[in-house]
Amino acid sequence: MMRALLLSAAALIALPAAAQDVAIVNAKLVIGDGSAPIEGGTVLVRGGKVVAAGAGVAVPAGAQRVDAAGRYVTPGIVAAFSRVGLTEVDAVSGTNDRSAPRTRFSAGLDIAPALNPMGSPVAVNRASGVTRAIVAPGSSSNLFAGQGAVVDLADDMDMVTKPRALQYVAFGEDGSAKAGGSRAATFLLFREQLLAARSYARNPATLAEWGNEAMIQRADADALVQVINGTTPLFVRVDRAADIVNVLKLRQEFPALKLVLVGVTEGWLVARELAAAKVPVLVSPLTDLPSSFEQLGATQSNAGRLKAAGVDVSVGVFDDDDAHKMGYATQYAGNLVGLARVPGASGMTWDQAFAAISSVPARAVGMEGSIGSLRPGRAGDVVIWDNDPLELGSRPTAVWIDGKAQSLTTRQDRLRDRYATPQEGALPKAYDR
Amino acid sequence: MIRGVKGSLLAAVSLALVGCAATGKETASAGDKPAEKPVKFDKDPYPSTYKGYPTRLTVVKGVTIFDGEGGRIDNGSIVMTSGKVDRVGGPDMELPTDADVIDGAGKYLTPGVIDIHSHLGDYPSPSVDAHSDGNEATAPTTPEVWSEHSVWPQDPGFSRALANGGVTSLQILPGSANLMGGRSITLKNVPSRTVQGMKFPGAPYGLKMACGENPKRVYGGKGRMPSTRMGNFAVNRATWAKAAAYKKKMDDGKAVDRDLAMETLAGVLSGEILIHNHCYRADEMALVIDMSKEFGYKVSTFHHAVESYKIADILAKEGICSAMWADWWGFKMEAYDSVNENIPLVYKAGACTIVHSDDANQIQRLNQEAAKARAAGRRIGIDVSDEMAWTWLSYNPAKALGIADRTGSLKPGKMADVVLWNGNPFSAYTRPEKVWIDGALMFDANDPKRRPVSDFELGQPGEGDVK
Numbered sequence: 001m002m003r004a005l006l007l008s009a010a011a012l013i014a015l016p017a018a019a020q021d022v023a024i025v026n027a028k029l030v031i032g033d034g035s036a037p038i039e040g041g042t043v044l045v046r047g048g049k050v051v052a053a054g055a056g057v058a059v060p061a062g063a064q065r066v067d068a069a070g071r072y073v074t075p076g077i078v079a080a081f082s083r084v085g086l087t088e089v090d091a092v093s094g095t096n097d098r099s100a101p102r103t104r105f106s107a108g109l110d111i112a113p114a115l116n117p118m119g120s121p122v123a124v125n126r127a128s129g130v131t132r133a134i135v136a137p138g139s140s141s142n143l144f145a146g147q148g149a150v151v152d153l154a155d156d157m158d159m160v161t162k163p164r165a166l167q168y169v170a171f172g173e174d175g176s177a178k179a180g181g182s183r184a185a186t187f188l189l190f191r192e193q194l195l196a197a198r199s200y201a202r203n204p205a206t207l208a209e210w211g212n213e214a215m216i217q218r219a220d221a222d223a224l225v226q227v228i229n230g231t232t233p234l235f236v237r238v239d240r241a242a243d244i245v246n247v248l249k250l251r252q253e254f255p256a257l258k259l260v261l262v263g264v265t266e267g268w269l270v271a272r273e274l275a276a277a278k279v280p281v282l283v284s285p286l287t288d289l290p291s292s293f294e295q296l297g298a299t300q301s302n303a304g305r306l307k308a309a310g311v312d313v314s315v316g317v318f319d320d321d322d323a324h325k326m327g328y329a330t331q332y333a334g335n336l337v338g339l340a341r342v343p344g345a346s347g348m349t350w351d352q353a354f355a356a357i358s359s360v361p362a363r364a365v366g367m368e369g370s371i372g373s374l375r376p377g378r379a380g381d382v383v384i385w386d387n388d389p390l391e392l393g394s395r396p397t398a399v400w401i402d403g404k405a406q407s408l409t410t411r412q413d414r415l416r417d418r419y420a421t422p423q424e425g426a427l428p429k430a431y432d433r
Numbered sequence: 434m435i436r437g438v439k440g441s442l443l444a445a446v447s448l449a450l451v452g453c454a455a456t457g458k459e460t461a462s463a464g465d466k467p468a469e470k471p472v473k474f475d476k477d478p479y480p481s482t483y484k485g486y487p488t489r490l491t492v493v494k495g496v497t498i499f500d501g502e503g504g505r506i507d508n509g510s511i512v513m514t515s516g517k518v519d520r521v522g523g524p525d526m527e528l529p530t531d532a533d534v535i536d537g538a539g540k541y542l543t544p545g546v547i548d549i550h551s552h553l554g555d556y557p558s559p560s561v562d563a564h565s566d567g568n569e570a571t572a573p574t575t576p577e578v579w580s581e582h583s584v585w586p587q588d589p590g591f592s593r594a595l596a597n598g599g600v601t602s603l604q605i606l607p608g609s610a611n612l613m614g615g616r617s618i619t620l621k622n623v624p625s626r627t628v629q630g631m632k633f634p635g636a637p638y639g640l641k642m643a644c645g646e647n648p649k650r651v652y653g654g655k656g657r658m659p660s661t662r663m664g665n666f667a668v669n670r671a672t673w674a675k676a677a678a679y680k681k682k683m684d685d686g687k688a689v690d691r692d693l694a695m696e697t698l699a700g701v702l703s704g705e706i707l708i709h710n711h712c713y714r715a716d717e718m719a720l721v722i723d724m725s726k727e728f729g730y731k732v733s734t735f736h737h738a739v740e741s742y743k744i745a746d747i748l749a750k751e752g753i754c755s756a757m758w759a760d761w762w763g764f765k766m767e768a769y770d771s772v773n774e775n776i777p778l779v780y781k782a783g784a785c786t787i788v789h790s791d792d793a794n795q796i797q798r799l800n801q802e803a804a805k806a807r808a809a810g811r812r813i814g815i816d817v818s819d820e821m822a823w824t825w826l827s828y829n830p831a832k833a834l835g836i837a838d839r840t841g842s843l844k845p846g847k848m849a850d851v852v853l854w855n856g857n858p859f860s861a862y863t864r865p866e867k868v869w870i871d872g873a874l875m876f877d878a879n880d881p882k883r884r885p886v887s888d889f890e891l892g893q894p895g896e897g898d899v900k
Binding site for chain 1: 558559560561589590593597646742743744745746747760761762763764765766769770771772773774778782793794795797798801804805806807808809811812813855856859860861862863864878879881889890893894895898899900
């Protein structure tokens with residue numbers, strides 16, 4: 001806590017002037033750490049950071065006072081695994097930077113310069129309450145997809161919160177296809193690339209010696225060194241129970257790997273192993289169809305069972321859409337609350353479910369101290385909702401990111417207003433405002 | 434609203450042998466060739482063998498009822514007998530004494546959800562190449578293919594749609610690679626060894642058509658027509674012109690050879706087969722409406738219809754339904770102008786409004802999609818009650834499928850296709866508790882024996898799980 005507060009004090013100096021001091025009072029206040037909502041709560045944001053949140057927080061003179069009128073006030077949603085910012089229209093390739101299937105690079109790819117904060121998906125997701133996202137590249141021509149980032153969805157040009165925040169790799173059927181057609185090839189290619197990177201780290205000249213026989217490019221080796229030493233978390237897409245167990249074993253040879261597992265459809269079958277390994281997981285929780293042979297055990301109770309076993313479970317939306325509909329996170333979390341009422345099913349409590357879309361994904365990517373909750377020192381990402389945020393159709397009425405009030409108007413809203421009463425007008429539509 | 438529904442029902446039910454000349458008289462041919470017989474064929478060669486599962490006299494009482502046609506009864510009751518809705522009423526309604534009685538306090542009762550746009554069975558799980566049976570993407574018009582010939586009844590998706598979504602009937606459509614993708618089929622969502630055992634008795638056939646990007650991309654990519662939207666229309670118009678000529682030959686008793694493609698299109702032109710047209714953009718929908726008038730057919734429903742809000746007045750005037758998602762957008766150019774208020778804006782204009790899935794996951798929560806759309810409408814001042822919003826999920830799709838005389842609402846004498854929800858179905862916290870199809874209890878959250886497990890899932894990890 002002390003460290004977080006010191007960091008926040010340092011960050012305060014660098015913040016843009018537009019960040020305002022704001023106190024949101026009379027809130028049904030959700031901290032986002034799994035604790036119960038606080039009636040009549042206040043959250044105070046100063047210099048872009050949360051400085052206090054709870055009952056009985058005094059509002060200092062000079063702070064803008066916003067009355068939430070008893071509504072839910074929460075940290076912004078953290079999209080647990082996404083491609084927001086990397087695509088505008090998926091099928092229009094010029095707008096779609098998710099994947100780089102024809103590059104000669106892999107782990108060294110860095111998505112930061114591909115992000116477009118002005119894209120309409122950023123605004124649409126922001127208007128549904130998403131303020132931060134963990135963004136991963138889709139794939140490269142090789143096994144490793146490259147380095148993702150943690151981003152904010154603010155209405156400004158600076159989208160990157162933390163560059164190179166993760167390395168992404170898919171095992172299972174996708175990894176097998178990349179590696180040459182078999183899971184055996186995936187594991188060997190993974191190992192050989194990491195060993196090559198380690199040799200390079202010890203003696204950079206080795207890469208030149210290998211010449212055309214090199215497993216990887218210099219830029220890839222630089223990135224993988226950070227994976228081997230645990231500086232960069234390694235996000236691994238994996239679904240089949242047996243694959244999960246084998247991925248956990250990677251740490252026997254590379255003990256510093258900071259694993260985060262993505263998908264984990266059959267995770268409930270090996271929940272004990274996952275809990276013992278203390279590896280966080282990101283799940284798309286309503287995946288319940290055996291859509292492939294590595295997802296035969298799919299069930300909506302996966303997240304609840306993993307949580308009950310002691311695994312750190314984040315809830316995301318990536319199996320259905322990973323860029324445009326990050327706002328589904330609240331709906332999916334709400335479904336987990338509903339599942340808890342179904343005989344034989346496992347879900348989450350409301351408090352757990354909300355944490356699974358805010359502080360838990362922040363923790364998975366190593367940023368629990370700076371985003372994802374309204375505890376002091378975290379970014380001033382705050383949402384006032386018109387209703388229970390996990391209920392269907394609830395929307396933000398106000399959003400702050402880093403303490404700055406955000407626009408919630410989207411291109412979609414403009415279209416809606418234009419056609420509220422569809423008819424040919426007296427003037428061309430260009431003159432409608 | 435849908436022309437020809439009644440006629441097609443009769444035709445299908447009677448299994449009529451239909452020919453160009455009902456009298457069977459032979460037509461004289463020119464010259465010295467022997468006279469050829471006009472074509473005769475069975476319009477229902479793969480007839481439904483569906484029989485409802487066993488029923489019991491059942492009462493649900495003290496429950497909040499949305500009747501599917503916009504009516505609501507608080508503290509209401511329903512009596513189901515012999516597979517039918519016997520009666521629905523308030524607390525004063527007389528109830529039988531020998532029935533299974535379910536206390537519905539705090540719960541909600543609705544007609545079963547009807548998904549007008551599904552590919553379950555023809556794109557089943559697992560989605561391996563060997564199962565990819567939804568697009569006969571070898572020619573831009575394939576009205577001769579029938580989706581029922583692709584449906585795999587063991588698709589685990591059917592039972593998910595039942596247990597999590599309360600789906601009791603659904604239309605299985607061919608995909609959208611083709612301008613004319615083939616015939617659709619309407620199914621009861623019941624486990625059966627055969628697709629015939631799922632076929633909704635007497636439901637009219639549909640013809641799937643597709644506008645826009647998909648056909649021109651698929652065939653343009655093969656270096657053949659169509660590669661443009663104008664190509665789409667040219668191929669469609671040429672095909673309709675041919676169909677009109679074929680139908681005239683049939684009507685004149687001069688058609689002598691079977692032509693499966695033309696038989697489907699002639700069925701559309703005679704109003705027996707309903708058009709379900711995948712179409713995103715408003716301007717294309719307007720052009721399709723003109724094309725339908727040019728050749729004398731009627732579009733039942735535009736599917737996906739993300740721009741229906743731009744022409745909701747026209748759709749209302751033409752009596753065409755829109756089957757829509759709540760908020761899907763951005764995956765391709767023609768889905769770029771989606772708005773969250775599409776569904777309520779279509780509703781406000783008085784046009785037929787339907788919530789559809791096109792997805793094996795979303796079919797499990799169409800009630801939630803309707804809830805989001807309802808909320809979006811309310812935010813811009815469109816007052817949509819819960820009970821009216823339920824028409825998007827049952828009665829309107831039933832109308833568009835030509836089965837509203839038998840299901841889609843809780844009126845006496847209709848099929849007892851009913852869902853008991855454990856709370857308000859427009860809440861994220863609510864799930865189906867019981868689902869009846871033709872009065873038979875097919876799903877019960879409290880009874881693992883009422884949780885269908887497909888052949889595929891037998892012996893696999895998680896067999897019989899809550900899913």
